[in-house]
Amino acid sequence: MAQSEVISSIQLQWDRVLGRLRAEVGEAAYRSWLKPLTLLSSDDSCVRMAVPTRFMRDWVAGNYQDRIQALWQDEVGVSSAVEIVVLPLARPVPKPALVEVGVEAEVPLSGKPESPREEAELPAIAEAPRVAEFQSLSGSLDPRFTFDNFVVGKPNELAYAAARRVAEAENVPFNPLFLYGGVGLGKTHLMHAIAHQIRNVYPQKKVIYLSAEKFMYQFVRALRTKDTMSFKEQFRSVDVLMIDDVQFIGGREATQEEFFHTFNALVDQNRQVVISADKSPSDLAGVEDRMKSRLGWGLVADIHPTTYELRLGILESKAEQLDVIIPQKVIEFLAHKITSNIRELEGALNRIVAHATLVGRAVSLETTQEVLHDLLRANDRRVTIEEIQKKVAEHFNVRISDMHSSRRARAVARPRQIAMYLSKHLTSRSLPEIGRKFGGRDHTTVMHAVKKVEELKSGDVEFSEDIELLRRMLEN
Numbered sequence: 001m002a003q004s005e006v007i008s009s010i011q012l013q014w015d016r017v018l019g020r021l022r023a024e025v026g027e028a029a030y031r032s033w034l035k036p037l038t039l040l041s042s043d044d045s046c047v048r049m050a051v052p053t054r055f056m057r058d059w060v061a062g063n064y065q066d067r068i069q070a071l072w073q074d075e076v077g078v079s080s081a082v083e084i085v086v087l088p089l090a091r092p093v094p095k096p097a098l099v100e101v102g103v104e105a106e107v108p109l110s111g112k113p114e115s116p117r118e119e120a121e122l123p124a125i126a127e128a129p130r131v132a133e134f135q136s137l138s139g140s141l142d143p144r145f146t147f148d149n150f151v152v153g154k155p156n157e158l159a160y161a162a163a164r165r166v167a168e169a170e171n172v173p174f175n176p177l178f179l180y181g182g183v184g185l186g187k188t189h190l191m192h193a194i195a196h197q198i199r200n201v202y203p204q205k206k207v208i209y210l211s212a213e214k215f216m217y218q219f220v221r222a223l224r225t226k227d228t229m230s231f232k233e234q235f236r237s238v239d240v241l242m243i244d245d246v247q248f249i250g251g252r253e254a255t256q257e258e259f260f261h262t263f264n265a266l267v268d269q270n271r272q273v274v275i276s277a278d279k280s281p282s283d284l285a286g287v288e289d290r291m292k293s294r295l296g297w298g299l300v301a302d303i304h305p306t307t308y309e310l311r312l313g314i315l316e317s318k319a320e321q322l323d324v325i326i327p328q329k330v331i332e333f334l335a336h337k338i339t340s341n342i343r344e345l346e347g348a349l350n351r352i353v354a355h356a357t358l359v360g361r362a363v364s365l366e367t368t369q370e371v372l373h374d375l376l377r378a379n380d381r382r383v384t385i386e387e388i389q390k391k392v393a394e395h396f397n398v399r400i401s402d403m404h405s406s407r408r409a410r411a412v413a414r415p416r417q418i419a420m421y422l423s424k425h426l427t428s429r430s431l432p433e434i435g436r437k438f439g440g441r442d443h444t445t446v447m448h449a450v451k452k453v454e455e456l457k458s459g460d461v462e463f464s465e466d467i468e469l470l471r472r473m474l475e476n
């Protein structure tokens with residue numbers, strides 16, 4: 001392989017690792033900690049990267065090193081140490097500094113790629129190492145992703161119960177189990193938990209867990225090495241097949257076709273199939289209709305966006321396992337503010353803990369706000385006062401202009417108060433700022449509105465549920 005190809009393949013692999021990390025940790029944490037990593041060099045025994053400060057090094061080493069190592073190993077197929085060095089003003093070094101890892105040169109696929117998207121990905125597949133055999137695929141289970149560590153609440157109780165059933169039932173209870181929900185809400189956690197549990201209860205069962213991307217990669221490789229027979233057999237001899245993030249299969253006809261056959265063969269033999277995706281079967285883009293309908297035959301369980309109660313429960317359970325004391329106020333603050341998903345919630349907690357440990361200061365509301373400055377802002381940006389006003393106006397069938405008007409009729413004043421209340425809870429705007437957005441009202445008016453709504457909520461279940469519904473719609 002020519003030097004330049006080697007370099008670009010390492011860079012590509014690193015980019016893919018970063019891409020996966022980004023999906024795992026969320027945008028804010030990615031930007032703060034991972035994006036600044038500069039790949040310096042890589043050989044069989046070690047991959048080296050640089051960060052600009054010691055604090056960052058300690059932080060990345062403490063929080064992400066294991067994942068980086070696991071993903072890197074996953075990517076290059078060689079177990080190598082991860083070394084993070086401090087290089088003030090670290091910039092991407094000139095590319096020739098990179099050395100080759102044990103990557104085999106392979107003949108690229110012949111034939112024209114189906115779409116530009118595939119065109120971009122094929123070289124990466126062609127350069128990937130040939131180590132990941134099927135058995136080792138399940139080796140990448142995260143030991144923390146167990147049922148015991150999964151906090152159950154309203155948004156995920158159905159998915160949880162279904163996953164447990166699948167893991168513990170002797171015979172297939174429903175086929176397939178289709179789990180879907182937004183990013184960072186626990187789909188992968190539940191799938192790994194199923195695998196762990198089956199290993200405990202039925203160690204003789206053969207379980208394969210893999211991402212749809214990996215499935216595609218294996219398939220394309222089998223095509224290239226003309227070894228589709230053993231590809232098929234490997235998959236078709238399992239007791240439980242779990243494929244994560246199946247939305248990535250959309251638009252790739254050949255892989256879809258193969259997946260469909262594998263899927264049908266397993267279901268026909270009464271083997272358990274578990275699928276996850278970010279959308280319901282019928283909403284999967286680029287997936288054939290017969291496949292969509294087939295995917296929905298078993299049990300379709302969706303994981304809803306988190307509620308305050310679930311976020312609180314998760315934070316409390318995670319905080320309990322830490323050596324650092326997290327004041328209840330901080331936990332409530334986080335549950336309130338970090339509404340995007342559970343991954344970000346975890347990331348936030350980890351950052352606070354790392355900061356406290358490194359700086360040697362107790363965790364407080366102040367340090368929390370300081371440390372999570374960027375994350376809090378990013379979470380705020382998700383919903384604006386304008387959006388709240390629009391949604392609330394629609395919901396109560398009043399005009400948006402009534403949010404600013406001075407009309408005091410109950411029919412418009414109440415929705416306006418509700419919108420103020422939601423603005424207070426879903427954004428980080430101050431009371432005076434909120435007042436200004438509601439036709440230049442005084443902050444005491446906003447305060448009064450917030451109090452009023454709280455009062456009504458505690459006295460009227462229906463009203464309270466109405467507000468919860470609005471909140472949930474806005475948080476999405």
Ligand code: ADP
Binds near residue numbers: 184314
């Ligand atoms: P998804 O696959 O849906 O994007 P993950 O399963 O990767 O999300 O979950 C993201 C993170 O949140 C993981 O670290 C996971 O352990 C954690 N998590 C998700 N749901 C829960 C839960 N109900 N209880 C505890 N931790 C959870």
Ligand code: MG
Binds near residue numbers: 187188244
């Ligand atoms: Mg996942």
